Amino acid sequence: MNIGLIGAGAIANFLLKEINYARHEGHRITSVYVRDREKYQRLEAEFDVKLYTDFDTFLESGIDLVVEAANVEAVRNLIPATIRKKDAVLISIGALVNEALLTELTKLARKHNHLIHLPSGAIGGLDLLQNANALGTVKNVSLTTRKPAHSLIDEVITEEKVIFEGQAADAIKQFPKNINVSIVLSLAGLGIEQTMVRIIADPHIDKNIHQIEMAGDFGEASFTINNKPLPSNPKTSYLAAMSILGTLERLGKNIRIG
Numbered sequence: 001m002n003i004g005l006i007g008a009g010a011i012a013n014f015l016l017k018e019i020n021y022a023r024h025e026g027h028r029i030t031s032v033y034v035r036d037r038e039k040y041q042r043l044e045a046e047f048d049v050k051l052y053t054d055f056d057t058f059l060e061s062g063i064d065l066v067v068e069a070a071n072v073e074a075v076r077n078l079i080p081a082t083i084r085k086k087d088a089v090l091i092s093i094g095a096l097v098n099e100a101l102l103t104e105l106t107k108l109a110r111k112h113n114h115l116i117h118l119p120s121g122a123i124g125g126l127d128l129l130q131n132a133n134a135l136g137t138v139k140n141v142s143l144t145t146r147k148p149a150h151s152l153i154d155e156v157i158t159e160e161k162v163i164f165e166g167q168a169a170d171a172i173k174q175f176p177k178n179i180n181v182s183i184v185l186s187l188a189g190l191g192i193e194q195t196m197v198r199i200i201a202d203p204h205i206d207k208n209i210h211q212i213e214m215a216g217d218f219g220e221a222s223f224t225i226n227n228k229p230l231p232s233n234p235k236t237s238y239l240a241a242m243s244i245l246g247t248l249e250r251l252g253k254n255i256r257i258g
């Protein structure tokens with residue numbers, strides 16, 4: 001499968017190394033869409049890819065699927081055109097807090113017979129949540145995210161500080177680079193208004209910690225994910241990048257788990 005990548009930052013570089021160097025069977029990144037060709041020119045030789053700054057030409061470059069690893073604006077601006085022509089894997093899932101965009105993408109995917117894959121990113125438990133809510137009987141879902149203070153705020157603090165408490169709908173608007181996980185959790189469960197989020201800036205940790213609690217007629221479940229950050233962008237967890245790889249690997253399988 002020839003993959004087209006949007007973005008050339010921390011997650012994109014992880015994917016280029018893992019897919020094109022390790023030569024994952026059946027997958028290869030062949031095209032990368034960037035806004036600044038000069039800045040990323042070295043990638044062409046390093047990973048044997050072609051860079052594009054024109055999005056239509058990128059979409060027509062012989063790719064089978066698009067992976068977005070850029071930001072929420074890129075999802076808003078580029079994925080409607082993508083989904084008319086290709087399947088897509090999105091990681092800046094926070095963009096889907098916009099219900100009009102979510103509806104538009106759902107309609108386009110159905111009309112053009114394409115799939116939108118939303119990897120579980122830096123969290124887990126989404127299979128359990130969807131199963132537990134099969135009868136609509138999950139009552140509460142909450143996420144507490146704790147990150148190193150410098151990833152979240154400019155202020156220097158010596159004690160941990162709760163910097164957000166409220167609905168996922170508002171959390172992603174205030175922290176679009178840090179809490180995409182709250183939106184995939186919302187989409188898997190109770191929606192953006194009923195999924196409650198707390199964000200804590202902690203000056204004493206070096207991991208991105210996500211704690212999920214859920215309760216309903218099925219019982220209760222809780223998950224804590226202590227994520228190592230990606231060295232090239234500590235806001236982003238290593239697992240988030242790996243979840244795209246995992247999603248791509250599962251595409252070709254005839255047995256689906258979960």
Ligand SMILES: NC(=O)C1=CN([C@@H]2O[C@H](COP(=O)(O)OP(=O)(O)OC[C@H]3O[C@@H](n4cnc5c(N)ncnc54)[C@H](O)[C@@H]3O)[C@@H](O)[C@H]2O)C=CC1
Nearest residue numbers: 007008009010011070071074092121122177180233236240
């Ligand atoms: N769902 C999840 O669990 C997670 C999602 N994320 C999200 O993944 C995205 C990528 O993360 P990183 O690679 O760590 O960020 P990064 O900041 O290292 O890289 C983003 C890259 O995208 C490029 N970019 C931005 N807009 C673009 C556009 N319109 N077209 C082409 N390139 C564009 C930037 O120039 C930059 O090189 C971010 O939106 C981040 O918030 C990050 C971690 C977890």
Ligand SMILES: O=C([O-])CC(=O)C(=O)O
Nearest residue numbers: 122178179180181236237
């Ligand atoms: O990588 C993480 O731990 C979570 C993150 O940045 C996001 O959800 O946007």
